[in-house]
Amino acid sequence: MAHIHVQAPAEDFGRLFLAMAEELKLPLQHIARTAELQASVQSHAAVSEALLDNLRDMQQSADMSLQLLDSYLLSLRLSLDPDARLSLEPVSVSAVLHDTAQELRYVASQYGVRLRLHVQGRYEPVMAHRQALQAALVSLGYAVIEALPASGMKQMDLQLATHRTKQGIVAGLYGELDNLTPQNLRRGRELHGHVRQPLVGILAGSAAGVFVAEAILAAMASRLRVGRYQKMPGFAVTLPASEQLQLV
């Protein structure tokens, strides 16, 4: 018997995933909002604190998945549409890092990770897309927070930090990720899509958060790299300073 292999173009699969990801948002929204509602309603009733904690955790897990899915959708749309570009505008990295920290705070506490924000000095704005930059940093943050417990450290710290270099303003997330090296990230990029654990020495899963962030940053003509801050390795991106506003 002859077998006919019909190979769908990668773009078709991309569109299929796009549609599926949109559909997946609905049950996640339902779980997140129902858990939030129940936690709110039950907090007035005589129920155990453990039940309320479970409901809040359920809400946060669903919200976290929603955000990852949403960021994935953004990166997929950008990759499928060759004309799609993120319009860049002057953005304050400090403000984006602050909002990112706010979004990550609860999940960090769930994982026992201490979140720190280091913003040194007042830097000029960078050219970026604010929502996309934040989506990329939050995606990275989730990935790193999930990875840190494997470091075996008693006190797990995640630092969101920014500093200036000759090339621009660096925004990054740094933690005790000993195996995070430029070589391992490069190898992970090569393996991405071919193996289950492309960043096996750093993250246990598919590292979707890292590659989603990378795709979003690429749409802003920026590249994710491995950096160091206060001797801690991490994921960083260098963003060009906005020359428009330097004259102001």
Place this chain on the structure above:
Amino acid sequence: MSHIVVLEPNVRLAQTYSQALEAWGYSVAVCHSAQDAVSAADTHTPDLVMLELQLVAHSGIEFLYEFRSYYDWRQIPAMVVSNVPPGEFADSQQLLSRHLGVRAYHYKPRTSLQVLHHSLENILQPA
């Protein structure tokens, strides 16, 4: 008690919104289609319409145009709670706010019930 028409095509999410709104002290009419929402508003004039833009057969924008075409409903505020990213309306903010009476736009994947509650209170508070 303020009355809210909720136009949400997803039945389960609509139920969750309805329960939350009732818990906050509002009376609610849940509708899954634009036509149902018009009928519900005709039965009991709402103080606010909360809607998704992605509906079956019609878009939320079409619904709002029709809704605003009735003289009595021109001043009723609308609140969008949608899976359509607000960035897609970046060039149409004036249309939404000035012509269609959209007082708040919330992106569903990033909007908690707590945020919705604050937004509703802001819109419905007496002047």
